[in-house]
Amino acid sequence: MRSALALQGQFGRICKVLRHIHAVYNQALSLRQLADKAGMSVPTFHSHFKAMTHMPPMQYVKSVRLHQARMLMVRQEMTAAAASYAVGYESPSQFNREFKRLFGLPPAQEVQRMQQSFSVPPLHPASDFIASH
Numbered sequence: 001m002r003s004a005l006a007l008q009g010q011f012g013r014i015c016k017v018l019r020h021i022h023a024v025y026n027q028a029l030s031l032r033q034l035a036d037k038a039g040m041s042v043p044t045f046h047s048h049f050k051a052m053t054h055m056p057p058m059q060y061v062k063s064v065r066l067h068q069a070r071m072l073m074v075r076q077e078m079t080a081a082a083a084s085y086a087v088g089y090e091s092p093s094q095f096n097r098e099f100k101r102l103f104g105l106p107p108a109q110e111v112q113r114m115q116q117s118f119s120v121p122p123l124h125p126a127s128d129f130i131a132s133h
Contacts, residue, residue, distance in 0.1 A: 010040075010048045011052070013038040013039060013040065013048070014038060014045075014048055014049055014052050014053075016037065016038065017034050017037050017038045017045075017049070017057075018053075020034070020037055021034070021060065021061055021064055022064060025061065025064045025065050025068060025087060025088065026065070026068075026086060026087050026088040027088060028088070029058075029061050031045075031046070031057055031058055034049075034057055045057070062098060063102065065087040065088055065089065066087075066095075066098060066099055066102050066103070068087050069083040069084060069086065069087045069089075069095070069099070069107075070083075070099075070103065070107070070110060070111070070114070071120070072086055072087070073107060073111045074111055074114050074115060074120050075120060075122070080092065080095065080096060080099070080106075080107035080108065081095075083095075083107070084096075095107075
């Protein structure tokens with residue numbers, strides 16, 4: 001418990017990787033790179049990461065990117081294509097498919113739904129994590 005609270009051990013290593021993912025989500029990230037950042041083998045990293053986040057590392061990265069893209073479209077009125085490139089996608093069509101799979105609506109409809117249904121707080125540049133994830 002002490003090591004978890006002090007962000008030491010496996011917990012601390014995964015937290016370090018989570019901070020890294022949220023800081024550089026728009027860059028190319030690989031499982032090997034993330035495991036190296038944690039100082040673990042790929043299988044060990046995958047196991048510990050999934051135990052903490054309840055999802056595999058690359059699925060988590062995808063989720064962070066999609067959540068961030070959604071907030072860019074809502075806050076900055078970006079197009080889906082512009083947001084997809086801004087968060088690291090190379091293919092807008094792949095982005096659209098994955099966005100709809102995660103949120104249940106195409107990007108334009110999801111943005112419209114959010115704008116009509118929610119008061120979206122302004123971006124806080126000093127935040128380590130995005131609010132919607």
